[in-house]
Amino acid sequence: MSGSLVLVATPIGNLGDISQRAHEVLAVADLIACEDSRHSGRLVKHLGIADPRYVVVNEHTEREATKRIVETISSGNTVALITDAGTPAISDPGAVVVRAVIDAGLAVSAVPGPAALVMALVLSGFSTTRFVFEGFLPRSGSDRERRLADIAAEERTVIFYESPGRITRTLTDLAVTCGDQRRIAVARELTKMHEDVWRGTLGDAAAHFAANPPRGEFVVVVDGAAPTPAADEELIARVVDESLATGLSVRDAADRAARTLGVARRAAYRVALSRRAARDTP
Numbered sequence: 116m117s118g119s120l121v122l123v124a125t126p127i128g129n130l131g132d133i134s135q136r137a138h139e140v141l142a143v144a145d146l147i148a149c150e151d152s153r154h155s156g157r158l159v160k161h162l163g164i165a166d167p168r169y170v171v172v173n174e175h176t177e178r179e180a181t182k183r184i185v186e187t188i189s190s191g192n193t194v195a196l197i198t199d200a201g202t203p204a205i206s207d208p209g210a211v212v213v214r215a216v217i218d219a220g221l222a223v224s225a226v227p228g229p230a231a232l233v234m235a236l237v238l239s240g241f242s243t244t245r246f247v248f249e250g251f252l253p254r255s256g257s258d259r260e261r262r263l264a265d266i267a268a269e270e271r272t273v274i275f276y277e278s279p280g281r282i283t284r285t286l287t288d289l290a291v292t293c294g295d296q297r298r299i300a301v302a303r304e305l306t307k308m309h310e311d312v313w314r315g316t317l318g319d320a321a322a323h324f325a326a327n328p329p330r331g332e333f334v335v336v337v338d339g340a341a342p343t344p345a346a347d348e349e350l351i352a353r354v355v356d357e358s359l360a361t362g363l364s365v366r367d368a369a370d371r372a373a374r375t376l377g378v379a380r381r382a383a384y385r386v387a388l389s390r391r392a393a394r395d396t397p
């Protein structure tokens with residue numbers, strides 16, 4: 116008798132995206148682990164699955180639920196783990212359960228399927244060769260500033276999730292840190308009736324979303340920063356460090372480096388942000 120945990124990806128808006136295999140696994144699972152049994156109940160009912168047994172896994176129940184899931188699998192049963200939408204454990208519960216099941220020496224597998232970040236990335240038109248997923252950005256404070264600075268300096272395509280209530284502010288903040296000419300794509304309501312991908316510069320995006328209050332679910336994709344030649348980086352860092360040490364702000368330190376060295380202001384600003392972040396890190 117061998118039980119297992121199966122992570123099952125579910126639709127991010129369009130029920131037609133449920134896979135044949137996801138349907139089969141949910142139909143035979145002894146227990147369905149989900150974030151919200153009322154929400155997942157609608158999908159399970161749509162699939163015509165009778166008498167499902169649920170265990171709720173969220174930040175409040177994770178410990179107890181994980182224990183029950185491990186015990187259930189140890190007794191030879193199959194537990195299917197789903198979340199409200201998309202791939203479990205991606206900005207959703209799941210990672211703690213997976214770790215516990217692996218640590219208990221039990222089997223884990225997955226039924227792949229929708230993930231908003233992947234769909235947004237491939238629709239963005241930006242490089243898909245190398246990319247970074249940032250989850251949700253911190254709402255405020257130095258953690259947020261550091262993450263924005265990381266995004267500004269990142270040469271790979273960056274993807275993150277954002278709520279409609281915060282997207283305008285985030286785009287405005289990004290336009291400041293990355294420069295308003297950096298290209299972005301904002302993917303909205305993917306796979307749903309009002310699916311839309313807005314593409315343009317950060318400056319235009321901040322203005323567009325401020326004028327058209329956003330509704331729905333969003334994924335933001337930021338084009339990677341243009342690479343700065345290594346020699347320039349070192350030189351800029353040296354000039355920036357001197358300026359920061361005298362108490363100049365990041366912006367002024369970047370301006371000074373750009374003027375003194377004749378390099379692009381954007382490149383100097385990117386270096387200045389990362390030097391300040393390095394200074395702030397204990």
Ligand code: SAM
Nearest residue numbers: 127128201202206230231276277304305332333
């Ligand atoms: N596990 C999910 C996945 O695989 O994409 C993500 C769950 S996370 C809690 C929810 C966030 O994903 C939303 O706030 C939004 O940023 C993004 N998202 C989910 N569905 C989406 C959709 N249909 N269109 C655009 N963004 C979506």
